[in-house]
Structures are given as structure tokens and as C-alpha cells.
Amino acid sequence: MDDLERIELSAVLDFFAAAPPDVLHAFDLAVLDLGDAAAFSIGAHPKMLLFNRVLGLEEGDAALPQIERWFASRGCTFAVSIRTGADLEGVLDERGYRRGTAFMKFRRGVEQPPVRRSPLRTEQIREERAGDYGTVVAALFGLGSPLDRWFAALCTRARWACFAAFDESRLIGTAAAHFADTLGWLGAAGTLEDARRRGAQAALLAARIRAAGDAGVRLLATETVDRVDGIPGPSFRNVLRAGFEEAYVQQWWLPPE
Numbered sequence: 001m002d003d004l005e006r007i008e009l010s011a012v013l014d015f016f017a018a019a020p021p022d023v024l025h026a027f028d029l030a031v032l033d034l035g036d037a038a039a040f041s042i043g044a045h046p047k048m049l050l051f052n053r054v055l056g057l058e059e060g061d062a063a064l065p066q067i068e069r070w071f072a073s074r075g076c077t078f079a080v081s082i083r084t085g086a087d088l089e090g091v092l093d094e095r096g097y098r099r100g101t102a103f104m105k106f107r108r109g110v111e112q113p114p115v116r117r118s119p120l121r122t123e124q125i126r127e128e129r130a131g132d133y134g135t136v137v138a139a140l141f142g143l144g145s146p147l148d149r150w151f152a153a154l155c156t157r158a159r160w161a162c163f164a165a166f167d168e169s170r171l172i173g174t175a176a177a178h179f180a181d182t183l184g185w186l187g188a189a190g191t192l193e194d195a196r197r198r199g200a201q202a203a204l205l206a207a208r209i210r211a212a213g214d215a216g217v218r219l220l221a222t223e224t225v226d227r228v229d230g231i232p233g234p235s236f237r238n239v240l241r242a243g244f245e246e247a248y249v250q251q252w253w254l255p256p257e
Helices: 003-017 021-027 064-074 088-094 127-141 147-156 200-214 234-241
Strands: 029-034 037-042 053-055 079-083 098-108 121-124 160-167 170-180 183-191 219-225 245-254
Touching: 003 029, 003 037, 003 053, 003 098, 003 170, 003 183, 003 219, 021 029, 021 147, 029 064, 037 064, 079 088, 079 098, 088 245, 098 234, 121 200, 127 147, 127 160, 127 170, 127 183, 147 160, 147 170, 160 200, 170 200, 183 200, 200 234, 219 234
Parallel strands: 053 079, 183 219
Antiparallel strands: 029 037, 037 053, 079 245, 098 219, 098 245, 121 160, 160 170, 170 183
């Protein structure tokens, strides 16, 4: 597992650890410790692959039967996220797994990106606006409560920095950063549909890069859906404009139906 996957796994596991007790119960959250790797699951949404997934799995298939039994016992489907070209791909293919969504992994240092003018303002979210932040993130995911409280909990959690973009007083975009020593991960970014194409995500990327530098981070990682038919999506282009470099493709593999 390289640093880009290591910090992504750190972010996901700490996100699950941040869930308040009522959220943990309502969503039936669980984590399966696999040593350097982990599986995590949201039982209340058994087909939501983002939160029913395996990260950090290395060569060999020794853990796969355990993983498959664990997700089956929870009534959830899942995805195994691995780097394209890894030896484990052959093992998964032999077991009948199929390719799902592909994500591009990106990396960059903490040098400031080019300044882009925007009519929007950004600010780090503290306790007093954590509820508003969580409400918008939940809306972006298409879910309501208690997802809002889960994301709101990150706003005051150590090793996290949550930011929002505002159109005057209206909160229209969100994004989060997780830090672990000299590594940082950027994710949970989105803008309300009626406020897109106004530079919110560019501004939020810049704000998080600054925060990462202030926190002592030296390497930043993020990911977004890979090009489709060779064409990058808006998030892909935003990340490139912020100075990230393409690292490699992370493939999601889905078990046999």
C-alpha cells in the first residue's frame, strides 16, 4: 500500500470512528480489521459501494473468503479498491469479480495553486455552523438525517478541517480534509446544483491546500472518477487546475452476483 492509499484508508477509518452513537446504530456501521487493510460497511445502505468497500488489500487472496463472508452476513454488496495492474487483479478475475467504477488517484505538494477569482467566500467550519455544513453534505449525497450529523461531527474532530463556500450568507458548497502526520487527503466535496460553475470547488481546493500546509502536510492525495471515453469530468478538471498530478487508476472490483 502506497501513501495515497494509506491516507485514504486513514480518512475512511477515522470517518467511521467519528460517527456519533445514534448514527452508528441507525446506519449499522461496521469495520473489519484486516491488518494493514480494512473493510467497512454501512448496513442501512447495502448497495452504497462508497461505504461498503475494501481498501489496502495486498497481493494474494487469503483474506477474500473472510471478506466475502463478512459482507454476506451483513446483507451488503461491496467493492474491492485496488491499483490497476496489481497482481491481485488476476486473483479477483479468477474468482469471478468484475470491474466497476475506475477512479484516478492524484497527488501534489502543498504549494499554493494559482489564484482564481470568485464571487464566493470560503471559511473553515467550526461548531456553530457544523449543523448547516452537515445538512448540505447530506443533501449532496441524496440522503437526510442522520448523515448530516455524521458529517457535522467532522467539523470539530482532530485531524480534520471542513470548509464551506458561501454565496453571501448561503452555504452552497462543502469539502473536507484529513491529516495524518505529513500526509493529507481531500474529499467529501460537492456544490449544490443551482450554484455550480461559479468556482466553489476551486476555492475550496485552495483553502484545503493552505490548511494542509499549515498542518505540516507534505503530500496531498485525492481521487475522482476517471475519464469516461477519454473525457474528464468537471471534478477531474478542477483537481488538475489545482495543481494535482495524475498518479494511477484505482479500480473498484465487484464480487460475482
